Amino acid sequence: MSHSADPQPMTSRRGGPLTGEAQVPGDKSISHRALILGALSVGETRITGLLEGQDVLDTAKAMAAFGAEVERVGPGEWSVHGVGVGGFSAPESVIDCGNSGTGVRLIMGAMATTPITAVFTGDPSLSRRPMARVTLPLSQFGAEITAREGECLPITIRGAADPVPLRYRTPVASAQIKSAVLLAGLNAPGETVVIEAEPTRDHSERMLAGFGADIRTETTDEGHVITLTGRPELRAQPVAVPRDPSSAAFPVAAALIVPGSAIRVPGVSRNPTRDGLYVTLSEMGADISFENEREEGGEPVADLVVRHGPLKGVSVPPERAASMIDEFPILSVIAAFAEGKTVMNGVAELRVKESDRIDAMARGLEANGVTVEETRDSMTVHGMAKVPGGGMAATHLDHRIAMSFLILGLASEAPVTVDDGSPIMTSFPDFLPLMRGLGADMGTSD
Numbered sequence: 358m359s360h361s362a363d364p365q366p367m368t369s370r371r372g373g374p375l376t377g378e379a380q381v382p383g384d385k386s387i388s389h390r391a392l393i394l395g396a397l398s399v400g401e402t403r404i405t406g407l408l409e410g411q412d413v414l415d416t417a418k419a420m421a422a423f424g425a426e427v428e429r430v431g432p433g434e435w436s437v438h439g440v441g442v443g444g445f446s447a448p449e450s451v452i453d454c455g456n457s458g459t460g461v462r463l464i465m466g467a468m469a470t471t472p473i474t475a476v477f478t479g480d481p482s483l484s485r486r487p488m489a490r491v492t493l494p495l496s497q498f499g500a501e502i503t504a505r506e507g508e509c510l511p512i513t514i515r516g517a518a519d520p521v522p523l524r525y526r527t528p529v530a531s532a533q534i535k536s537a538v539l540l541a542g543l544n545a546p547g548e549t550v551v552i553e554a555e556p557t558r559d560h561s562e563r564m565l566a567g568f569g570a571d572i573r574t575e576t577t578d579e580g581h582v583i584t585l586t587g588r589p590e591l592r593a594q595p596v597a598v599p600r601d602p603s604s605a606a607f608p609v610a611a612a613l614i615v616p617g618s619a620i621r622v623p624g625v626s627r628n629p630t631r632d633g634l635y636v637t638l639s640e641m642g643a644d645i646s647f648e649n650e651r652e653e654g655g656e657p658v659a660d661l662v663v664r665h666g667p668l669k670g671v672s673v674p675p676e677r678a679a680s681m682i683d684e685f686p687i688l689s690v691i692a693a694f695a696e697g698k699t700v701m702n703g704v705a706e707l708r709v710k711e712s713d714r715i716d717a718m719a720r721g722l723e724a725n726g727v728t729v730e731e732t733r734d735s736m737t738v739h740g741m742a743k744v745p746g747g748g749m750a751a752t753h754l755d756h757r758i759a760m761s762f763l764i765l766g767l768a769s770e771a772p773v774t775v776d777d778g779s780p781i782m783t784s785f786p787d788f789l790p791l792m793r794g795l796g797a798d799m800g801t802s803d
């Protein structure tokens with residue numbers, strides 16, 4: 358579904374301490390993959406804890422368009438009857454992936470080695486994002502691809518009738534590229550190999566193994582090497598989606614910067630490939646403990662207990678960027694309240710997300726009295742004892758920019774407004790009620 362035309366301004370302001378429990382939604386990356394692998398397997402996949410944000414709902418709709426039976430059976434509970442590897446049928450209408458890079462790139466991979474044709478579109482944000490990073494390897498499998506100038510959406514893919522397996526080194530650290538290649542490799546004969554210089558989130562590998570694919574990961578001199586044997590029969594599996602560490606980062610950040618706060622965030626994924634923010638926060642001196650560490654649905658999870666306290670600026674090394682790629686906007690807000698400066702290195706990929714996140718955060722923080730320096734692939738935020746606030750931030754159809762500035766306003770001297778909070782629906786539909794439940798003064802502007 359494409360983005361609504363009406364912007365929805367929202368404002369947040371300082372109030373008392375935040376307390377209580379924050380039940381954040383299911384993991385977005387795992388939710389997309391559960392629907393896609395469910396659609397590619399034989400039998401019924403029951404999913405619990407699915408994120409019902411617009412990005413994932415668009416993927417559910419797409420899987421139905423390719424022939425799977427997809428049904429919502431209760432809140433967060435979904436049933437997918439798959440068509441098996443290579444069993445997708447040609448969709449009758451255009452596949453609109455809305456705002457979701459993960460949705461469009463993974464689905465393009467999943468259909469590129471089946472001899473059917475599909476047309477992909479998205480909202481104005483997704484239509485600006487680079488797609489050559491997946492269309493290039495997918496065409497090497499034998500798919501025929503036509504894109505708008507600059508390899509942007511809309512894109513038409515005629516899937517390969519006789520796909521050849523691929524050995525592919527990802528040019529940038531990206532789980533979406535890796536996953537698109539692996540999903541395409543499912544319907545190619547022989548072994549498809551992906552090599553990445555730095556490990557990225559490994560949900561596809563974990564879930565493919567869980568559904569019965571022959572997949573292995575080795576660390577060699579070449580880097581992180583993932584090998585998948587094509588044409589498996591994927592067996593439907595129950596999937597319990599853990600809570601999203603990237604969504605948890607927002608209430609966690611609020612508790613860290615609002616004096617007197619103490620909150621609990623239960624059941625959050627602690628997958629090491631997603632853990633960079635929490636490593637960084639511990640270096641900053643944040644008071645966060647991890648309780649009841651356990652395994653749920655093939656992923657390590659824990660309950661987070663977070664308390665307000667003093668923070669100090671740090672330098673985040675470039676090799677950590679992939680494990681916290683979506684958390685830099687909210688880290689830059691936390692950094693504004695830390696003592697000294699925080700330097701984020703190796704973050705050029707932020708420039709090709711839903712917005713140019715370095716530019717969006719720098720302009721919005723400056724509008725609220727915070728000093729920021731940027732280069733092409735780094736951002737430095739100068740912390741201050743009191744953040745003035747009082748500014749308006751432009752969100753550019755980017756949910757994480759909107760949520761980050763609404764968190765900023767909870768601890769700044771004057772209220773903070775975002776020009777459009779509606780993109781929050783893509784990943785965290787209950788963000789406002791959840792934050793209000795903790796005591797936050799946050800809502801739509803009149």
Ligand SMILES: O=C(O)C1=C[C@@H](OP(=O)(O)O)[C@@H](O)[C@H](O)C1
Binds near residue numbers: 386459532536682
């Ligand atoms: O594979 C995934 O589920 C994702 C991978 C990341 O994107 P890149 O692969 O482009 O880094 C991340 O930013 C996105 O939110 C989700």
Ligand SMILES: C=C(OP(=O)(O)O)C(=O)O
Binds near residue numbers: 459
């Ligand atoms: C970058 C993100 O998502 P996507 O690439 O799926 O649009 C995100 O959720 O921060």
